[in-house]
């Protein structure tokens with residue numbers, strides 16, 4: 001059983017540089033399927049989810065050369081399959097990002113139906129409804145989604161019921177070669193959507209409006225491979241800035257655009273956190289107590305659900321009480337009971353978490369509930385009394401490259417360890 005052990009109370013300060021964004025890299029990798037030849041992606045994070053997407057592409061017939069850990073040369077010339085099986089989708093839901101590119105390239109795709117995951121049911125009905133409007137027909141059997149466009153993909157106006165990141169991306173990729181023009185209304189506006197549209201436009205697509213609620217795609221006949229650098233990871237950056245805010249001494253984070261954390265940083269200022277913004281870097285520290293602030297997660301430019309756990313950790317030590325409302329995923333408060341094991345006082349009422357600030361965390365054995373929740377537990381361990389042992393760290397490995405070494409470089413006393421599994425003999 002792999003764990004991260006953290007001894008609390010060591011001064012944390014210094015500088016870290018974040019990697020490229022997980023949520024962008026995965027979709028850019030999928031998009032290379034649409035341009036036959038060798039595309040090069042740089043600034044790709046070396047994380048478990050990227051390895052799974054690599055397996056997905058190789059399973060379809062692509063070859064991938066990894067240069068210096070962070071550069072992928074993806075050759076999609078010989079891709080000859082349009083099927084992504086369950087054993088890959090079950091490892092990572094984002095494998096479904098190949099649906100749009102495969103429809104674009106082959107006019108058909110078979111992708112295993114993703115199940116729910118730790119943070120919620122995560123349906124894909126909006127992907128399906130939107131693609132149907134573009135002329136795609138669906139049949140679902142034996143746990144697989146069979147998609148085909150027997151009469152070709154044609155432009156249409158699709159209004160999303162919710163600004164879904166995944167649905168916006170799949171629709172954008174499926175409509176690049178469509179006959180005529182497509183409009184995605186109530187599109188997601190995340191920086192990773194903009195990064196994907198930039199890549200596709202560099203490849204020769206005609207996409208306008210990415211980053212706004214209305215995206216227009218005029219169909220083109222082909223794309224060509226390119227070299228593209230993945231946008232900096234705003235969530236990894238936010239995690240380290242939250243660590244500076246929690247521990248108190250300045251933590252400078254480089255390699256991302258602080259405007260991508262606009263509302264997070266504004267909220268942190270309301271919480272008494274000092275924030276210094278640069279063009280490609282940002283520093284957070286604290287001179288007084290953490291002040292309570294109500295938070296509600298929303299699609300970009302709202303407060304990101306992917307920063308909710310780290311912020312819950314921070315607010316657990318606030319001077320007063322506040323409410324965190326989770327509007328994006330229905331099951332993203334599992335961290336609360338683990339933080340309560342460390343002395344926090346958090347009550348869950350539906351999609352609201354009522355946080356009563358406590359003076360300190362007490363080190364304990366805790367279990368990562370999911371990716372961001374796992375990082376938040378390690379973060380709590382940095383200021384806890386005594387040792388904290390965080391298990392189920394495969395969640396953290398999905399999205400953070402070198403999390404422990406980066407913390408150690410900031411002064412943390414933290415290490416990975418392998419503990420013997422308990423013998424469950426009955």
Ligand code: UD1
Pocket residue numbers: 022023024026094120121122123124125126127128162163164165166167188299305306328329330
């Ligand atoms: C992406 C990110 C994830 C982030 C989330 C919201 C990746 C790999 N993951 O996930 O880190 O937390 O955006 O910013 O990029 N929904 C439906 N039907 C659909 C699609 C979505 O009901 O067809 C619901 C989901 O269950 C969820 C909400 O809409 O409750 C938002 O989902 P979505 O924006 O699609 O998130 P993902 O793309 O899965």
